[in-house]
Structure formats: structure tokens, C-alpha cells
Amino acid sequence: MTEEAPGATEAPGATPAPVSPEPSAAETGAVPIEPLDAAVQESDPPGTRDIELAVEIAAPIDAVWRAITEGELVANWFAPVASAQPGEGGHLTVSWGAGAEWTSWITKWDPGRHLRLVDQLPEKAGETAAVMALDYRLTDPGGATRLDLVNSGLSSAPDWDDTFHMMQNGWRFFLWNLKHFLERHPGATRTMISERPWVAGSREEVWDRVFGANGLVDTIADGAYPATGDRFRCVLDGLEPLEGTAVLCDRPWAFAGVMSSLNDGVLHVEMEGTGERWKLGVWLSAYGVGEEHCAEIGAALARTVSRVFPEDG
Numbered sequence: 001m002t003e004e005a006p007g008a009t010e011a012p013g014a015t016p017a018p019v020s021p022e023p024s025a026a027e028t029g030a031v032p033i034e035p036l037d038a039a040v041q042e043s044d045p046p047g048t049r050d051i052e053l054a055v056e057i058a059a060p061i062d063a064v065w066r067a068i069t070e071g072e073l074v075a076n077w078f079a080p081v082a083s084a085q086p087g088e089g090g091h092l093t094v095s096w097g098a099g100a101e102w103t104s105w106i107t108k109w110d111p112g113r114h115l116r117l118v119d120q121l122p123e124k125a126g127e128t129a130a131v132m133a134l135d136y137r138l139t140d141p142g143g144a145t146r147l148d149l150v151n152s153g154l155s156s157a158p159d160w161d162d163t164f165h166m167m168q169n170g171w172r173f174f175l176w177n178l179k180h181f182l183e184r185h186p187g188a189t190r191t192m193i194s195e196r197p198w199v200a201g202s203r204e205e206v207w208d209r210v211f212g213a214n215g216l217v218d219t220i221a222d223g224a225y226p227a228t229g230d231r232f233r234c235v236l237d238g239l240e241p242l243e244g245t246a247v248l249c250d251r252p253w254a255f256a257g258v259m260s261s262l263n264d265g266v267l268h269v270e271m272e273g274t275g276e277r278w279k280l281g282v283w284l285s286a287y288g289v290g291e292e293h294c295a296e297i298g299a300a301l302a303r304t305v306s307r308v309f310p311e312d313g
Contacts (some may be wrong), residue, residue: 051151051168056144059182061112061162064145067182068115068136077181078174080192092117096281097196098101104134113138149175162274169254173268176247176256177285184264185287193284193298195305207252209308210269216282216304217255217269224250232257234267234284236300237307242267262297263288280309 057064067073071092075083079094081101083111088109095101108116117134132153139146151171154164181190199206211217211225217234226232226246233241244267248256255269266285271278282305286294 034121045119047156048153049164050154051164051171052149053171053175054146054148055179056141056146057179057182058144059186061138061140061145062140063111063182063186065115067178068147075189076185077178080190080194086091097194107133108135112280131269147175147178165253166270166272169248169250169270173248173254173256173270177266177268180258180264181287182264189288191289191291191294193286193294193301195280195282195301197280197305197309198240198277199280199309200311202276203252203271203278206271206278206280210280211251211255217267217307225249226255226257234259235304236297237303239296239300242297259284262286265289280305 001122020214020220031112040207050164067077069084069086069092071083074084074092074094079096079101081095082093084090084092086106086109088106090106090109091103092106093101093103101265102119104117104119106115107118108114115136119134120133132151135148135150135152136148137148139148151167154160154167177272181188199209209215215235217226217232218224220231220233220243228249229245230246231243232246233243235241240261242259243261244257246257248254253271255267259265259267262284263286266282266283268281268285270281270283272281273279282301284297284301286297
């Protein structure tokens with residue numbers, strides 16, 4: 001029997017040999033291949049909106065890059081607990097406490113120039129889920145570092161309006177806080193003092209209790225709600241009031257100020273949630289303040305929050 005040479009064809013007029021059908025994916029155990037249109041999504045899908053902000057920081061690009069990529073430095077201006085695995089394919093994990101932690105994956109790592117983080121927001125009751133990207137781009141316009149931030153992929157559905165507003169205020173504060181940390185407290189380690197109770201009432205009612213008579217914050221001048229640039233005081237039971245200057249005032253969404261009587265620490269007040277029940281966050285960032293004094297402030301803050309919101313927890 002003569003063996004056919006490679007590439008030989010059948011002789012003319014020969015009856016074709018029967019062709020066996022290809023085995024199915026179920027028979028072979030192979031994963032079916034999706035059509036490209038179904039498997040590949042647009043990088044900027046329709047029905048989304050972005051947060052775009054920028055800040056100039058009087059610090060070298062390398063210092064800013066390290067502050068956004070190294071966990072122990074991220075914890076000095078962003079979440080109080082953070083860890084990172086650097087490089088493309090790595091991740092950044094942050095936490096504000098139990099139930100408020102997540103991991104973002106690094107999909108772009110260009111040191112000193114561009115960092116991209118991607119994560120999926122946890123689904124909330126009544127809200128549309130979203131996969132979002134966070135891009136940091138660094139440039140040197142001369143004498144400072146410019147940081148441009150784009151938080152993309154947030155749903156444009158109406159049920160995301162409140163979340164979008166909260167996140168926009170959050171990034172406005174955190175970029176300012178990054179600048180404050182690198183310019184005012186470079187090399188310092190933050191001590192975070194906080195209370196995060198669940199509270200009831202409308203957003204306006206809760207806010208007015210925080211900033212109203214016998215609340216936590218008021219202006220030094222007339223006791224009214226502070227405006228940006230106003231001097232204010234944080235009144236904590238059993239301690240002398242902490243005085244400062246307001247830098248962010250968006251009633252009833254967010255407030256922040258520099259505490260001059262706490263070595264230029266930072267007070268941040270915000271609310272998360274919808275409807276009639278909220279997670280109130282009162283955050284005091286202390287830099288270069290003794291451990292004992294921070295403990296006293298923490299105990300006083302807990303007492304004050306319990307007094308202002310006695311029925312909640």
C-alpha cells in the first residue's frame with residue numbers, strides 16, 4: 001500500500017470519504033466562544049457619566065505618585081486603611097470600616113504619568129449596578145504637579161443621581177485632602193478619629209441636627225451654618241471646642257474644614273444612604289497629635305454623637 005504524500009488530493013471521480021461531524025462543546029468540555037460583539041464591551045459604554053476634577057499640588061510628581069499608589073500613604077489622605085500590590089495586574093484595597101471596603105484592580109501603570117483602577121461597585125437596593133474606572137494623570141506644568149482625575153462609568157440612570165452627587169463631593173474633598181496632606185503634613189502619619197452611626201430622618205433633618213443648636217459644628221461668629229472660608233468650631237462634650245476654617249460646604253451633603261487648633265487636622269462630615277436612614281460619617285484626621293490626646297478626642301466625639309442622636313446607633 002502506497003502512502004500518500006503530504007498535501008495529496010483525491011483522484012478525480014473518487015467518492016468523497018464521509019466527514020464526521022465536529023464534536024459539540026458539551027462533548028469536549030470546551031468553553032463556547034462568544035461572538036466578538038457580545039464578548040467585548042465598549043470602553044465608554046452609553047448611559048454613563050463621568051466625574052472630572054483637577055488639582056495642583058506643590059510637591060514633586062514622584063511624591064504625588066507614591067501617595068496614590070502606596071497603601072501606607074493612601075491611608076494618610078483617603079481611606080484610613082489601605083494596602084496595595086503595585087504594577088499592572090495589581091490592586092489597591094481600601095476600607096473605611098466593616099461593610100465599607102473594596103478592591104480596585106490596576107489596569108494601567110505608567111509611573112509618574114498614569115494610573116488606572118477598575119472596580120465594580122456593589123449593587124444597592126433599587127440602584128443600577130456599574131463597573132467604573134478611575135484614571136489619575138500626572139503632569140508638571142512647572143513648579144507643581146497637576147493631577148487630573150476622571151471617574152468614569154457611573155450610571156446616568158436617575159436612581160444614581162444621589163450617588164453621583166455624593167461621589168462628586170467625595171472626590172472634591174479627597175483631592176483637596178491629598179493636596180493638604182502633601183503640602184502641610186508631608187511624611188506624617190494620620191490618626192483617624194471617627195464615628196459612623198446609623199441615623200434616621202430626612203437628609204435635611206439629620207444635617208440640621210449636626211450643625212444646629214447643641215450639635216457638633218457651628219460658626220464662631222453667629223452660630224449659623226458655616227460657609228466656605230468661615231471660622232467654625234467643632235463642639236465635643238467635655239473638651240474645649242476645636243476651631244478651624246471651612247473649606248467645603250454643600251448643605252446637606254458634605255462639609256470639611258481645617259482644624260487650626262488640632263495642628264491643621266481635618267474635619268469631614270458626610271452622609272451615605274437614601275430615604276430616611278443614613279450612615280453619618282464624622283471624620284477627624286489628626287497629624288502630629290499625641291496618642292493620648294487623640295484618644296480623648298475620640299471618646300468625646302463618641303459621647304457627643306450619642307447625645308445628638310440618642311435614639312440611633
